[in-house]
Amino acid sequence: MVEFRAPEGTVEVHPFPDGTSWVVGDHRLTRLDDVRWSVKEVGRSARIAHAVRVGDDVWLHLDGCVHRLSLVEPGARSGGAEGGCTAPMPGAVLDVLVNVGDEVEAGTPLVVMEAMKMEHRVLAPTDGTVVAVHVEVGARVQQGQTLVDVETDVN
Amino acid sequence: MRSVLVANRGEIACRVLRACTEAGLDSVAIFAEDEVGSLHTELATRSVGLSGEGPSAYLDVDAILEAARSSGADAVHPGFGFLSERADFARAVVAAGLVWIGPSPDAIERMGDKMTARITMREAGVPVIPGCEIETDSTGDDERDLLTVLEAVESAEVEVGFPLLLKASAGGGGKGMREVTSREGLEEALRSARREAMAAFGDGRVYLERLLRNARHVEVQVLADAHGRTVHLGERECSIQRRHQKVFEEAPCPVMDEELRARMGAAAVAAAEAVEYVGAGTVEFLLEADGTFHFLEMNTRIQVEHPITEAITGVDIVAEQLRIASGERMQVGDLHLQGHAIEVRIYAEDPSNEFLPSIGPLAVFRPPTGPGVRFDTGVREGDNVSPSYDPMLAKLVVHAPNRAHALARMRRALDDFVVLGTTTNVSFLRDLLDQEAVVGGHTHTMLIDEVYPSGWTAPSVGEAARAVAACAASVPTRSVGGSSSSAEPSPFITVGRRLP
Numbered sequence: 001m002v003e004f005r006a007p008e009g010t011v012e013v014h015p016f017p018d019g020t021s022w023v024v025g026d027h028r029l030t031r032l033d034d035v036r037w038s039v040k041e042v043g044r045s046a047r048i049a050h051a052v053r054v055g056d057d058v059w060l061h062l063d064g065c066v067h068r069l070s071l072v073e074p075g076a077r078s079g080g081a082e083g084g085c086t087a088p089m090p091g092a093v094l095d096v097l098v099n100v101g102d103e104v105e106a107g108t109p110l111v112v113m114e115a116m117k118m119e120h121r122v123l124a125p126t127d128g129t130v131v132a133v134h135v136e137v138g139a140r141v142q143q144g145q146t147l148v149d150v151e152t153d154v155n
Numbered sequence: 156m157r158s159v160l161v162a163n164r165g166e167i168a169c170r171v172l173r174a175c176t177e178a179g180l181d182s183v184a185i186f187a188e189d190e191v192g193s194l195h196t197e198l199a200t201r202s203v204g205l206s207g208e209g210p211s212a213y214l215d216v217d218a219i220l221e222a223a224r225s226s227g228a229d230a231v232h233p234g235f236g237f238l239s240e241r242a243d244f245a246r247a248v249v250a251a252g253l254v255w256i257g258p259s260p261d262a263i264e265r266m267g268d269k270m271t272a273r274i275t276m277r278e279a280g281v282p283v284i285p286g287c288e289i290e291t292d293s294t295g296d297d298e299r300d301l302l303t304v305l306e307a308v309e310s311a312e313v314e315v316g317f318p319l320l321l322k323a324s325a326g327g328g329g330k331g332m333r334e335v336t337s338r339e340g341l342e343e344a345l346r347s348a349r350r351e352a353m354a355a356f357g358d359g360r361v362y363l364e365r366l367l368r369n370a371r372h373v374e375v376q377v378l379a380d381a382h383g384r385t386v387h388l389g390e391r392e393c394s395i396q397r398r399h400q401k402v403f404e405e406a407p408c409p410v411m412d413e414e415l416r417a418r419m420g421a422a423a424v425a426a427a428e429a430v431e432y433v434g435a436g437t438v439e440f441l442l443e444a445d446g447t448f449h450f451l452e453m454n455t456r457i458q459v460e461h462p463i464t465e466a467i468t469g470v471d472i473v474a475e476q477l478r479i480a481s482g483e484r485m486q487v488g489d490l491h492l493q494g495h496a497i498e499v500r501i502y503a504e505d506p507s508n509e510f511l512p513s514i515g516p517l518a519v520f521r522p523p524t525g526p527g528v529r530f531d532t533g534v535r536e537g538d539n540v541s542p543s544y545d546p547m548l549a550k551l552v553v554h555a556p557n558r559a560h561a562l563a564r565m566r567r568a569l570d571d572f573v574v575l576g577t578t579t580n581v582s583f584l585r586d587l588l589d590q591e592a593v594v595g596g597h598t599h600t601m602l603i604d605e606v607y608p609s610g611w612t613a614p615s616v617g618e619a620a621r622a623v624a625a626c627a628a629s630v631p632t633r634s635v636g637g638s639s640s641s642a643e644p645s646p647f648i649t650v651g652r653r654l655p
Contacts, residue, residue: 002625006616013625022629024622035519035575037626039619047619050573051627052518058624059518064570065582065614069624089512089542094350114354119347120511143542 003072004058010072085122085148087141091115096137098148102130110148111135128152156230156254156481157181160223161199162244163234164213165533166549167457168195171232174473183226185219187212189541194533201226209543213237216244220251230254230480236545239456240267240327256480258455262430266453270324270362276450279429281422284441284449286319286364287311300359304345308363315365321345323352324360327452329399331355334366369599370441372396373408373448375423376464378475379432380485387420388468389492391437391460394598395587397510402580402603403587404460405497406467408442409558409596419448426453435461435476459500459550462529466496466554494554495561499569499584501532501549503540506583506611512546515539518576523568527554527561540577548579558596562588583611 004011015022021030030038032048039062040046051060058069095112098104109121110130132149135141158181161171168184172195175182184199189208196202203222205212212218214237223231231248233239233256242260249255257263266272270288277283289307291300321344323331331352333344349359371394379385392408393401407416423438430453437458439451461472468490475485504510520536532549534540540548553568555561569585587593590606616624 002628004621004624011621013621015622015625015629022622022626024625025618027619027622029622029626031626031630037623039623041619049620049623050519050521050575051623052575053627054516054518054576058627059575060620060623060627061519061573061575062617062620062623064585065620066573066575066579067613067616067620067624068578069616069621071628089514092354114351119351 005070005072085110085125085146085150087113087115087122087143087145087147089115089143091120091141093135093137093139093141093147094119096133096135096148098130098133100130100133104128104130104150110150113141122147124148124150126150126152156477158183158200158226158228159230159232159256159477160185160219160226160228160253161195161232161234162213162219163232163237163239164190164193164195165544166531166547167234167236167459167533169198169533170531171234171457171473172198174471174477175232178474178477180477181228183222183228185213185222189543193538194535210237216247220247220253223248223251223253228253230256232256232476233456235454235456235459240454242267254480256434256476258430258432258434258436262432263455265430266436266455268324269322269326269452270360272452273362273450275429276426279425281426281429281450282448284364284367284451286315286362288324288362289360291360301342301345301349304361305342308341308345311363315363318366318368320364320366321348321361322364323348323356323358324362325356325358326352331361332399367441367443367449368601370443371408371410371598372401372439372451372600373411373419373442374437374439374454374458375419376458376461376472377423377427377432377436377438378470378472378479378485378487379427379434379436380479381433381482382484384485385424385427385432386485386487386490387423388464388470388472388487389490390416390419391463392598393460394600395593395602396600397603400500401460402500402502402584403497403593403598404463404499405495405558405561406463407492407495409598410442415446415448422448422450426450434479435472459547460498462531462550462552463496463498463554466529466552467492467494469493494556495558496552496554497561497565498550498552499565500547500580501551501572501574501584502580503546503548503577504580505578506580507613509610510580512542513540513578514542515577517548517574519573520575521573522549523551523571525568525571527564528552528568529554548574562594582613586611586614 002013015024028040035050037049038046049062056071091113098110104124105127108124111122113120128150131151135147159175160183161168172182181200184196184202186196205218238244242264245255245260273283318336321333331348333348335344353359373390375390376388390408391406393404395403426438437454440448442448503513505513517538522530529552553564555564566588
């Protein structure tokens with residue numbers, strides 16, 4: 001059994017081995033090489049899919065569409081109480097819009113950054129309270145560097 | 156000219172290096188410390204490492220001239236971006252006794268400063284967009300200049316009117332550009348535009364243009380040699396843009412006729428001749444529905460979308476650049492356009508999240524092939540997409556006997572294109588090609604915002620796709636990278652698209 005995260009919650013998929021193939025619902029899948037699969041559905045001609053695992057995600061290409069599915073691994077982290085807002089790319093801090101102690105809602109702009117010569121806003125990932133601000137205006141930040149810590153309010 | 160140093164990286168460096176090989180010239184690639192082993196270094200006769208990482212390495216004029224000297228190069232091709240439109244670099248190349256493959260530094264300067272270009276064009280009789288140049292000190296006192304600009308805007312309002320565009324005089328690529336719909340938003344837009352322009356270009360001067368809604372972005376390719384011949388190679392329609400950057404280009408323009416092409420071509424040639432242009436260049440126009448057109452700017456370099464012109468004219472523009480730079484006459488005959496060509500730009504970006512640049516490994520990277528397909532890239536399977544450089548990974552070009560066939564060919568090519576491990580705009584482009592406005596050729600610069608008013612949503616995951624993912628997760632497969640990639644949506648939005 002394989003579990004994926006989906007917008008509607010966790011989705012379970014049950015592939016059954018059958019000789020050199022797998023059967024999943026109405027689909028029969030046969031592995032062709034390390035990334036290619038043949039996908040055969042009753043009454044339809046076979047289609048070719050490409051799939052590869054990158055970290056905890058499976059990326060796949062089927063019928064001209066790319067999908068990225070996140071695996072729910074046993075014992076995977078279920079999300080901590082703290083949301084660190086990090087710089088997604090190197091850049092400079094143009095403005096800090098919050099102070100420690102501020103109550104913020106998910107989506108509240110926290111920091112204005114200049115990256116790739118464009119202005120961007122870093123947003124609060126959850127509702128909560130700002131517990132730390134790690135940067136000041138003018139600071140140069142690296143990708144992944146934590147800018148602001150937002151603690152989820154616990155009632 | 157025997158050996159050409161290509162002062163660039165990625166896709167365009169590969170394009171130029173291949174042209175050098177075909178012309179029987181030696182070539183030299185340069186690479187930053189974080190680009191050891193990248194594709195372009197393998198296509199050159201020799202390659203020279205620069206110190207430092209990221210774009211700044213490719214902007215180091217002294218280091219590049221030293222690389223040319225140590226490798227025995229006698230010419231420099233700048234590609235696009237980086238130093239390609241820097242007159243000081245062109246001057247330094249010439250002063251070092253090397254051939255500069257591009258227009259004169261003087262021509263670069265006169266076209267590079269957008270305010271000067273507008274004035275030059277008006278004097279040459281080329282129509283410009285109604286607007287107003289505002290003279291301020293480029294790096295002077297911010298507040299005082301702000302007042303000057305505000306005053307100038309208010310007196311120009313009658314002529315220009317709202318909505319208007321604030322643009323950086325040193326600008327390009329949408330940087331330092333803001334749309335202003337009313338007087339209330341003006342001051343904030345002005346501050347923001349000047350700040351972005353200062354950061355990007357070190358020059359905060361801005362000017363005003365009337366915002367022409369539903370206009371087409373149509374540009375004309377020109378070539379000029381040192382023997383006094385200047386020709387145009389027809390037009391390219393580049394209206395479909397996101398964040399003021401082009402994503403879909405085609406040639407010819409769907410609404411062009413012979414008479415309009417002749418007039419726009421003549422205006423483009425006049426623009427080039429006004430600055431005694433030599434080499435390949437592009438004159439950009441806005442074309443309104445009633446057939447009036449206005450000069451936008453001239454790009455004094457090879458352009459990303461040059462392959463669609465190559466496809467329909469049969470002219471190898473980079474080969475002509477090399478020929479012209481070595482003092483020969485261009486080998487271009489009369490203009491005969493054949494069929495229809497389309498280019499899409501493949502970006503490492505997330506179209507479902509404001510087109511934010513994405514990074515990751517190119518775990519699987521299998522470009523389309525087949526009749527009428529050209530694929531220009533600087534990456535290959537196994538490479539990593541880094542956040543340091545421009546997110547454009549490749550350009551996909553198709554050529555077919557007519558527009559409908561070209562669209563069908565592009566759909567087929569995009570369907571065949573497999574990129575896994577890094578989010579790209581391929582699925583978005585595929586969706587775009589089914590949109591009525593694109594199919595009908597009713598393209599204009601606001602098209603993406605109109606067709607996708609609340610953004611684009613990725614297609615949902617079907618049963619078959621889940622089945623593939625489950626099987627791929629159940630067998631030992633080629634596994635790439637650590638767990639650094641997160642499934643969480645990016646807590647990050649780009650302001651530029653909403654507030655251009």
